[in-house]
Amino acid sequence: xxxxxxxxxxxxITAELKAEVAAIPGRKPCIALVRIGDDPASVSYVKxxxxxxxxxxxxxxxxxxxxxxxxxxxxxxxxxxxxxxxxDGILVQSPMPGPLDERAVFQxxxxxxxxxxxxxxNLGKIGQEDDTGLVSCTPAGVMELLARxxxxxxxxxxxxxxxxxxxxxxxxxLAMRKKPPANGTVTVCHSATADLSAFTRQAxxxxxxxxxxxxxxxxxxxxxAVVIDVGVNRxxxxxxxxxxxxxxxxxFPSVAPIASKISPVPGGVGPMTVAMxxxxxxxxxRLASARR
Amino acid sequence: xxxxxxxxxxxxITAELKAEVAAIPGRKPCIALVRIGDDPASVSYVKxxxxxxxxxxxxxxxxxxxxxxxxxxxxxxxxxxxxxxxxDGILVQSPMPGPLDERAVFQxxxxxxxxxxxxxxNLGKIGQEDDTGLVSCTPAGVMELLARxxxxxxxxxxxxxxxxxxxxxxxxxLAMRKKPPANGTVTVCHSATADLSAFTRQAxxxxxxxxxxxxxxxxxxxxxAVVIDVGVNRxxxxxxxxxxxxxxxxxFPSVAPIASKISPVPGGVGPMTVAMxxxxxxxxxRLASARR
Numbered sequence: 001x002x003x004x005x006x007x008x009x010x011x012x013i014t015a016e017l018k019a020e021v022a023a024i025p026g027r028k029p030c031i032a033l034v035r036i037g038d039d040p041a042s043v044s045y046v047k048x049x050x051x052x053x054x055x056x057x058x059x060x061x062x063x064x065x066x067x068x069x070x071x072x073x074x075x076x077x078x079x080x081x082x083x084x085x086x087x088d089g090i091l092v093q094s095p096m097p098g099p100l101d102e103r104a105v106f107q108x109x110x111x112x113x114x115x116x117x118x119x120x121x122n123l124g125k126i127g128q129e130d131d132t133g134l135v136s137c138t139p140a141g142v143m144e145l146l147a148r149x150x151x152x153x154x155x156x157x158x159x160x161x162x163x164x165x166x167x168x169x170x171x172x173x174l175a176m177r178k179k180p181p182a183n184g185t186v187t188v189c190h191s192a193t194a195d196l197s198a199f200t201r202q203a204x205x206x207x208x209x210x211x212x213x214x215x216x217x218x219x220x221x222x223x224x225a226v227v228i229d230v231g232v233n234r235x236x237x238x239x240x241x242x243x244x245x246x247x248x249x250x251x252f253p254s255v256a257p258i259a260s261k262i263s264p265v266p267g268g269v270g271p272m273t274v275a276m277x278x279x280x281x282x283x284x285x286r287l288a289s290a291r292r
Numbered sequence: 293x294x295x296x297x298x299x300x301x302x303x304x305i306t307a308e309l310k311a312e313v314a315a316i317p318g319r320k321p322c323i324a325l326v327r328i329g330d331d332p333a334s335v336s337y338v339k340x341x342x343x344x345x346x347x348x349x350x351x352x353x354x355x356x357x358x359x360x361x362x363x364x365x366x367x368x369x370x371x372x373x374x375x376x377x378x379x380d381g382i383l384v385q386s387p388m389p390g391p392l393d394e395r396a397v398f399q400x401x402x403x404x405x406x407x408x409x410x411x412x413x414n415l416g417k418i419g420q421e422d423d424t425g426l427v428s429c430t431p432a433g434v435m436e437l438l439a440r441x442x443x444x445x446x447x448x449x450x451x452x453x454x455x456x457x458x459x460x461x462x463x464x465x466l467a468m469r470k471k472p473p474a475n476g477t478v479t480v481c482h483s484a485t486a487d488l489s490a491f492t493r494q495a496x497x498x499x500x501x502x503x504x505x506x507x508x509x510x511x512x513x514x515x516x517a518v519v520i521d522v523g524v525n526r527x528x529x530x531x532x533x534x535x536x537x538x539x540x541x542x543x544f545p546s547v548a549p550i551a552s553k554i555s556p557v558p559g560g561v562g563p564m565t566v567a568m569x570x571x572x573x574x575x576x577x578r579l580a581s582a583r584r
Binding site: 064095103118120121122123124125127129130133143154155156163169170172173178183185186187188189190191192194199 | 421
């Protein structure tokens, strides 16, 4: 069994992006990070994004509206950022406080600046195999982990467990694209699948994104499969200072011994998402420059 | 075996739409049908759309630019139709003559008027399970055929053969939506799938959209499966006046005896597409009225 090291691969990508940014003459890429209110998880996510951007040489502009901001006000803020030629990417950190309509906000962001890849046009472009779109960061991170671990999906059966808008569906569409290393045969299973194990046991590549802690056990996995764990679940753990530990959707102790390659949680897909956000910012900058 | 009669189901939908249109006070829905040049198949397709619209009470405006029209000119025509408050739906008949960039034209059509469902935002909305979009007509027709034949996908394994942008991918996304009668477990196979029969034989519902005449044979189908044939292939036939006959992707003589339900070609999915185009036009009209 080979461990797929997301920290190492993300660091590799960060270093590549740094070199690319250094080579850009003139204005460097810039990402606007909008965080509404003071949710502690959001604070730490945005901090990490800011830090990684700085490391790469991407400018970031952190905007901190109060939790009381209204929908209209927030949408005008997005409009201003859409119109600002110095801003290449816009990220509005989720979750937003209660009364705000997240979907409306995500659809308001201009697709060319939607570095989180949440606008329907960017999902549609994946389906249309149109490379001018921005792919959302977690599914892009999964594909990059596979590619950089030497896993081709060609002729393989890829089973995705979970059909979320953020992960399951986009990763399925990415895995079935014609261009290698994709070109896989793809099955999407979910909570309503009858006899789930019958499907997961067929997987050459198993992508777990169902949001249930340690749900995929060794008995559900074909020996030799490649397993990517997208789950991020907080499980109560009184032995820890925080009171919880992070666990994936895969029961690592029983699956690792039979998998050929496996990504752990933490340290697998997680670190990749920030790296892919930065990659998208660079792409948005490149596309904007090409349009000028 | 029960034959799924697309002609009967399409006529049923047409009658329902006619009643709905009759009940609309004020301006009736209107579709603009743009046909460039004189390709004989396009001429007959547009005629059928015009005729069905008239039958339902939908106004149609047929626009016939010469085959020599330039990309810019065609895009300005689309812009004018986008801006015209009396036009609810815009269809530019495919295939367009050689030098025109079809994708750019489809992306130019305002998503709210894209009754053919080809704009990436409308594909993305299927993936996001956002019901405000317009679903492209062939996949919508497949789902409607299934629903009106009493086939629920819940707990079923749906195998789609073909991953085209027009059919395979959107139909897969529709079949995995949470809302019944969808909610299926979905596999997408294609030309690069290793051991295709191993997948098709698992299908409770098999959707053939690979574009190869009579490719799916009885040996590839599980007894009792529901089979939907999306193929439209012209096979040379010297015995016919036209010199060809239409055939699907399914070898009907060997599959029909073991299927529980099957849609034929012609007379299956084909008649549904025009009905769904009209349904989209009505939906676009309703959405436009709601925005005013």
